[in-house]
Amino acid sequence: MLPSYLTLAAILFCIGLYGALAKRNAIIVLLSLELMLNAVNLNLIAFSKYGVVPSLTGQIFSVFTITVAAAEAAVAVAVLIALFRARGTVDVEHMNAMRR
């Protein structure tokens, strides 16, 4: 059973990675990040159930991750709204102020 879970997680992660790197809309990038986090959660849970040493730790870890991801999404969306108000765009191509 384990390989199919891992394959699904890898596919989800790659889709998320592609979205995070290639998409220009910051909201989509955020969504892609969530996708990658959930791929990781899937991995953790799969290992906690079918791993070499099954234990509850992986499931607790994934609960933590979901919590942190919720907080992160809240903060990130707040930042994006502030940014949109200030600059009128959420295009990541224009978010290059670090260069200067």
Added chain:
Amino acid sequence: MDFYTKSAWVIPLIPLAAFLALTALGRNYRKAGVIIGTFAALASFAMSVLVLVERFGQDAVDYNYSFDWIRISGYTLEIGFEVTNLTALMLIVVTFVALLVNVYSAGYMKNDERITVFYGYISLFTFSMLGLVLSDNMLSLYIFWELVGVCSFLLVGFWYTKPAAKAAAKKAFIVTRIGDAALLIGILLLFWYMPDHALGFTMIESVFEGQGGIIATGITTVIALLIFLGAVGKSGQFPLHVWLPDAMEGPTPISALIHAATMVAAGVYLLARTFPIFEASLFASDVVAYVGGFTALFAATIALAQNDLKRVLAYSTISQLGYMFMAIGLGSWTGGIFHLFTHAFFKALLFLAAGSVIHAVHTQNIQEMGGLHARMRITTATFAVGALALAGIPPLAGFWSKDAIMAVALEQNLFLFAVGLAAALCTALYMTRVFVLVFLGKPKTGSEGGLESPTVRAGGAGGAKESPRTMTLPLVVLALAAIAAGFVETPWNGWLGGWLSGEEAVAHVSPAAIIGSIAVAAAGIYLGWRFYGSDRTRPAVVKEAAPWLARLLERKYYVDEAYEFVFVRGLRALGTLLGAFDTYIIGGLVKLAGSAAGISGKMALRLQNGSIGTYSLAAVIGMVVLAAAIIGRRLLS
């Protein structure tokens, strides 16, 4: 009894104090230079006379005082001074000429802006020269040797706004440097091979006179030749003579003091001091004698065709120094020193008289002068005395000293005797030529003399006046010395030689040498008179008959050109080559390293474009590479 001998160290210190005082005063105190400089020279001269008087005492022994200067684990370097009959004589020569030059310069340099500096330099030179004379070992002699070289450089280039003077000063310094380097190597060799690394003249004498084979003959020859090369540089002998005529760009009193009487004679003095080394090496002695003889004739022939008054005298100095070296090479260092002694007087006299002429007519070209005898009686008379002494007419000083050398040459080496006679003929000839062209005949005015510069036309030979008394007084004193100085040693009375060497005075009359010298001198003067005096067309006839010869002499045998071609151009080409190597190879490497860093920096800058996407892509690629590496390693092992 020997109080003054023991305090002889004061003699060089007086001019040094004068130099320091003048340097401290600055150039605003114009009178101070004359007063301080002259009185310092006078004090030194008085001390030297007192020392000399003591040396005449029956029980006079060589006095040597030295103290430890540098101690290096088991070896002590000593420094000190030594008074012998030779040094006492040299002290007199140096201080006497220095004193008269000081007096003379008061008139000659009167209107020069930097007269105080000039007197400071003269005092510094006097100090260095006296230090050189009093040195008791090779090392301190070498230090003073360099100091006089520096003073010569400063004074030749005194009028440094003139490009010719600048070039001459540089040339004098660089050419003598070649000899100095050789001398330094010679001293180092001496230091290496001498027992206890002693460098004192007394030790050198006892080691080399012992003939005990302490130092191998081959090494002795090498040392002697290196020391001789040093003397060749300083004394302007062939092939390092080229700097001395150019050094005439300096003020004339300097030419008289440094480039006629004292510094250029330092080479002769050095050889006399280290004479035992040359005695121990027959080959080195022969080299000295032949180089000296060759230079004597070589320079005398060049002097025949020169038109610059001071250059004629400069070549004459080179020629006379050649005589001195010939005498030393033939084994008679007392003869060389005797000639040095008389030459100092009459050559200084000639230079100062020439300076007086130049001061009056504002040109140095003898073709533009003439008829000065009516206007400058004292200068004319004293110049005549000097010229006759140089030509070797008895009973003037030059005759006796030249005769002493010729007598030795006749005994030892007939070939060199003939060379000496030929050089003497040329000497008489060119001195007659100069005297006739400058003082006799009619004054050439601007229109007929072919004078170009307006200053010359304004002054000209026609409007010349006798120089002030400060300038004529030294001339008269030197003329008296040039008349009388020769009597210290005559063929019938070898007093000076005996006194100098400490051996029994031997008088050897050599009629052939005397008659030969007189005959040749008289012939030279007669020829000169026929050529330049009675019928002025004769020189032109010779020029037409053998234009290449006149050309060759006028261009000084093309020695300067040859040096220019071989050494200056060669070294310059080498310099260009090395410069190119530096610019393109070394500099290229440096530039390559610099631009490589610059280019990689620019490339790195591209990565930092501020877009998060690029950064994260880079992070992902790095992650993938890392993972691939780790997995690859696992698979391989």
